[in-house]
Amino acid sequence: MEEHAVTMDGESCQSTPHLVLVPFFAPGHMIPMVDIARLLAERGVLVSFITTPVNATRTRTAIERSQALxxxxxxxxxxxxxxxxxxxxxxxxxxxxxxxxxxxKFFNGLSILREPLAAYLRQQCRPSCIISDMCHPWTQGLANEFGVPRLAFHATCCFSVLCHRNIRQYKVTDGFADEMESFVVPGLPHRVEITKDQVPFFEGSDLERYRNELIEADETSDGVVFDSFYELETLYIDSYQKATGKKAWAVGPVCFYNNLDVEDRAARGDKAAVDSRFYLSWLDSRKPGSVILISFGSLSHTPPSQIIEIGMGLEASGNPFILVIKANDQSQELEDWLLQGGFEERTKERSLVIRGWAPQLAILSHPAVGGFVSHCGWNSVLEAISVGVPMITWPLFADHFLIERLVVEVLRVGISIEVKRQVKWMVSGQFRKLVKREEVEAAVRALMDGGVEGQERRERARLLAETARRAAEVGGSSHENLTSLIRDVSLLRASVNDKGPEAT
Incomplete structure (x- = not known):
């Protein structure tokens, strides 16, 4: 076990809250959890951030900067x-x-971390609380062992969690023969429709036990933490707290932790595949609000045929663009089209193709960026909301379709590409419907040159960004919620019965 420790000079950990953060090992979950760790540590809280060797390498910059500070x-x-x-x-x-x-095997094997984590905690001052990603249900037993509260971190919005909970509680889809049959999500402040196919789920009977453990651990947690802000989801946070009887702390957008440091923003998640001076110089040469970014997150597998259609639609739109092609999506077929096919040569005056990990927040934060084609992962969506960039929504799986409803129908800062069915997660190149270049072109034009409707959409996005920034500032709702979380931990701990031995 390796520990990159930052000590508390002259302070006793017995008089200082000690929060143990257990992130799920996926970029969209790790990134905000690292930011939360740093925000808590800024308040003087001792944080144990649990990771593994490969994930520690990916967060090396965050580790080094935390140590330097x-x-x-x-x-x-x-x-x-x-x-x-x-x-x-x-x-x-x-x-x-x-x-x-x-x-x-990966999901079912995560609980193997329980014993080494318990051994580590027995050697430290007793934790005050465990903040665990909801994808680690085994941490509930660990919290019981140490007699401390467990808060569940959801790497999505409260809207999505509330929708999914209500669908499950009311058993809405039971007996549905047609996966494309739509229904109204019950228990919401207003009408939201979705199909059975678009409901988040885990595929395969092998994950049934894991899925049931997730639900049980979520129901028995002592509260929930969201990377969101109250003003964005007021109705849903209030409804969730009323339905569950639990407190929900919205402490985001936590990406604002890095907003004063370009290099820090660029290093969120992994080492960028492009030098910051290069892409910043490229963006500096563009008109404000003229560039559209296309990035589908870290978990999707987009086939070459779909990337080619996206590229051709972007070319036809006439807009400057940044196209991100993840390492998993790179192929000889795609390189042949980019190079021998002449795509990069034809569009070189107004395009930037990034092969590998893109510094997404740093790009979205640049004034030249005026649109974002997103898979609707919450980390990506919240980053766009935080900097006032409207979106084209292209949901793929999991909670993406619910988040699309929030972006397009509730917040009205996005337009849908009209994808109707989930793709199968972890099945390479599996898209149920190829979105044609003409559809991509039309969506880009609608977002970037959308007339009066487009101007109103951009204004709504701008106002949301201002609200997000105020929420994160001293005295704002998220700043106060973080203060409340730290204070409430001691109250929660006092109310939790000891179920195991004291940590030494």
């Missing part, structure tokens, strides 16, 4: 025995999982 964060590397779990060596994050069968 003297923040009281202990980045604790627990061994992740891939071979023992039947996983390829180094398969320590969901985006590194090569197949659905391997994914089942």
């Amino acid at each position: 003297g923040l009281p964060i202990r980045f604790v590397e627990l061994p992740f025995p891939c071979a023992e779990l039947g996983l390829p060596e180094g398969c320590e994050s969901v985006d590194l999982v090569p197949s659905l069968d391997t994914g089942n």
Whole structure:
């Protein structure tokens, strides 16, 4: 076990809250959890941030900067025995999982971290609380063992969590023969329709036990933490708290932690595949609000045929653009089209193709960016909301379709590409419907040159960004919620019965 410790000079950890953060190992979950750790540490809270060797390498910049600032964060590397779990060596994050069968082993094997984490905590001052990603249901038993509260971190919006909970509680889809049959999500402040196919789920009977453990651990948690802000989801946060009887702390957008440092923003998640001076110079040469960014997150697998259609639609639109092609999506077929096919040459005056990890927040934050084609992962959507960039929504799986409803129908800062069915997660190149270049072109034109409707959409996005920034500032709702969370931890701990031995 390796520990990158930041000490608290002259302070006793017994008089200081000690929060243990257990992130899920996927970029969209790790990134906000790192930011939350740093925000807590800025308030003087001792944080133990649990990771594994591969994930620690990805967050190396965050570790180094935290150490340089003297923040009281202990980045604790627990061994992740891939071979023992039947996983390829180094398969320590969901985006590194090569197949659905391997994914089942990954999810079901996460609880192997419980014993090494318990051993670590027994050697430290007793934790005050565990903040665990909801994808780690085994941490509930750990919290019981140490007699401390467990808060569940949801790497999505409260709207999505409330919708999914209500669909499950009311058993709305039971007996549906047609997966494309639509229904109204019950228990919401207003009408939201979705189909059975678009409801988040885990595929395969191998994950049934894991799915049931998720639900049970979520129901028994002592509260929930969201990377969101109250003004964005007032009705849904209030409804969730009323329905569950639990407190929900909205402490975001936590990406604002990095907003004063370009290099810090660029390093969120992994090492960028392009030098910051290069893409910033390219963006500096563009008109404000003229560039559209296309990025589908870290977990999707987009076939070359779909990327080609996207590229041709972008070319036809006439807009400057940045096209991100993840490492998993790179292929000889795609390179032949980009180079021998002449796409990069034809569009070189107004395009930038990034092969690999893109510094998404740093790009979205630039004034030249005026639109974002997103898969509707919450981390990506909240980053766009935080900087006032309207979106084209292209949901793929999991909670993406629910988040699309929030963006398009509730907040009205996006337009839909009209994808209707989920793709199968971890099935390479599996898209149920190819979105044609003409559809891409039409959506880009509607977002970027949308007349009066487009101007109103951009104004709504701008106002949301202002509200997000105020929420994160001192005295804002998220700043106050973080203060409340730290204070409430001691109250929650007092109310939790000891179920295990004291940590030494």
